[in-house]
Amino acid sequence: xxxxxxxxxxxxxxxxxxxxxxxxxxxxxxxxxxxxxxxxxxxxxxxxxxxxxxxxxxxxxxxxxxxxxxxxxxxxxxxxxxxxxxxxxxxxxxxxxxxxxxxxxxxxxxx
Amino acid sequence: xxxxxxxxxxxxxxxxxxxxxxxxxxxxxxxxxxxxxxxxxxxxxxxxxxxxxxxxxxxxxxxxxxxxxxxxxxxxxxxxxxxxxxxxxxxxxxxxxxxxxxxxxxxxxxxxxx
Numbered sequence: 297x298x299x300x301x302x303x304x305x306x307x308x309x310x311x312x313x314x315x316x317x318x319x320x321x322x323x324x325x326x327x328x329x330x331x332x333x334x335x336x337x338x339x340x341x342x343x344x345x346x347x348x349x350x351x352x353x354x355x356x357x358x359x360x361x362x363x364x365x366x367x368x369x370x371x372x373x374x375x376x377x378x379x380x381x382x383x384x385x386x387x388x389x390x391x392x393x394x395x396x397x398x399x400x401x402x403x404x405x406x407x
Numbered sequence: 408x409x410x411x412x413x414x415x416x417x418x419x420x421x422x423x424x425x426x427x428x429x430x431x432x433x434x435x436x437x438x439x440x441x442x443x444x445x446x447x448x449x450x451x452x453x454x455x456x457x458x459x460x461x462x463x464x465x466x467x468x469x470x471x472x473x474x475x476x477x478x479x480x481x482x483x484x485x486x487x488x489x490x491x492x493x494x495x496x497x498x499x500x501x502x503x504x505x506x507x508x509x510x511x512x513x514x515x516x517x518x519x520x521x
Contacts, residue, residue: 327506328506328507328508330509332512338514338515339411339413339512339514339515340450340497340512342510342511342512347506347507385449385450389506389507389508394452394455394504394510395452395510397449398449399448399449400447400449
């Protein structure tokens with residue numbers, strides 16, 4: 297079945313550091329890929345998405361590129377802020393069912 | 408507007424109680440979802456409604472009973488729950504149940520079963 301694997305956290309960075317959170321997927325066919333963010337005590341917010349190979353999703357300084365050859369969708373941001381501290385979920389969707397989530401990566405940004 | 412609303416925000420119930428969770432969206436979305444999320448875990452799918460019909464039930468115990476009265480509303484009826492059912496219950500919606508359509512999540516209902 298479909299699965300999504302994310303790097304284990306927590307990831308602790310200083311403000312203005314470069315962020316990478318790795319995500320790889322396995323799926324039958326070509327899934328759509330998403331990054332969601334969850335702030336403490338809240339629901340999930342869609343951060344960005346990509347629906348086909350080589351697509352780049354971007355939002356609020358975050359970027360991720362759909363790499364079919366490496367089955368990856370790594371999340372990057374050039375300069376993180378304290379307000380980016382949250383849990384980040386990578387997810388895939390092949391349309392046969394709802395989202396398949398990774399385990400989540402907690403990001404802690406220190407001032 | 409990409410808002411999904413959920414009520415109540417918090418709910419404490421005993422194991423013999425009956426309660427309902429409510430979810431609403433006014434984006435014209437035709438797919439709606441219930442997820443359960445335990446602490447430090449990703450959301451787990453419970454139910455999917457597609458065009459107001461139940462299309463996926465992920466082997467959820469019968470003490471959870473979903474209902475979709477119309478295309479904007481989704482309910483989750485709770486009865487005889489167990490303490491291990493305590494979790495954050497998330498509702499989501501998407502334009503269509505097919506591939507490629509992003510899901511928008513509500514803020515969740517924090518449920519505690521005593």
